[in-house]
Amino acid sequence: MPRLLAMLFVLLGLFCAAALPAHAEDYDTVLDRLSRLQALAREYSASQADTPDPIELTLAYTRTGEYNTTIWQLTAGVRDAGFESCVNSSDPELASLQNMGIVVLPNGESIDFGHLLASMNLVYNGIPITGSWGGDCEELARQYYGQAGDAAGYAEAMRASFNKDDDGTLSRFSNGDLRADLDSVVVGSKVTKDTDLAEALRSYYANLTEYDRVKEFISLSFGTVDTSSTAFADAVYSALLEDSGMQLLFYMNGMWTVKGWQIKDDYAPAVRGATDLFAEYLANAVNHEKIKSETNDRLVAMGGQALADALEALGDTDAAQAALTAAEEIANNAQSTVSSGSDVVSAARENLQTNFNVKVFQLILLIAAGLAAFMLVFSMVMFVVHRKEN
Structure with a gap:
């Protein structure tokens, strides 16, 4: 028995150590490792019969923990086990890109780099809201749910933690998360299969200002809008609710109802409060200017x-x-003006809308169900054997 307990404590220690967040490296080191990871992804892709997309391999590899849950696997795809094995054997140091935390950018700002890469994975796949600002608004709404009676009350309460310099202990929408949300959309919407991810990020962050970041994000996300108008907050809220990925996220978290296929009444004020606060930040960052979009997509x-x-x-x-x-009903009532801000995202979204990675995910569900059944039978057998021995 003492030996068994000792082994259990050792295993528990190893598990806890593995669960600790990876140490955040400096900016240049992170980009160097990202470049090496993408180089391995290209080599691995070329060696496979189905030639998987190197961009997806690279970004998916970085997704662990909260970025590899059911909703993430459904929307961003399942990580490639073969590629992970290749990385682990070829360049073990690249494992530091998984479960990443804060990285300080050249302009001195901090950003949740793990969140950035995971969100870029979704943007590249044609789902620009769920893994970025929409997902964080949803988390903020759940965090404050029940603490106010209307959207204005929720927005006021949420100010205490929104866009704060926090490691996630107090805020579900810190300034590091906020920057990752915006940057993942701006950079991710321009990524193609041939893009050098490290260089794209390095170029983007050179001399970046908050005004430039937010202006481009608004143009891409909402088209031509007047941020000084109250209609801007309406546009942000509507975009969130119209997004298919967000509808799936809301539904899986019990915030969406099948009846009428809409946000539940009791959650609507909290969600609206979160998007109003987000819209207020965006408007302030661009001095309440009218933002023009070349495509108005x-x-x-x-x-x-x-x-x-x-x-x-x-x-x-x-x-x-x-x-x-x-x-x-939406398609029949009007020709939607909702589209991507680039041909790249448009093509990715068309592919995504075909099957949402559902076939792969269904296989995972079957495997999980099989394992669960096996463990149940195994437990029953062990119980019977134990009873007979006694």
């Missing part, structure tokens, strides 16, 4: 069929039908 994922397929994969046929019906 908006970065919103509109994949009704993909959303329905994802819900089917999760085993909820009622929700899948409700989502599909709602999407068809």
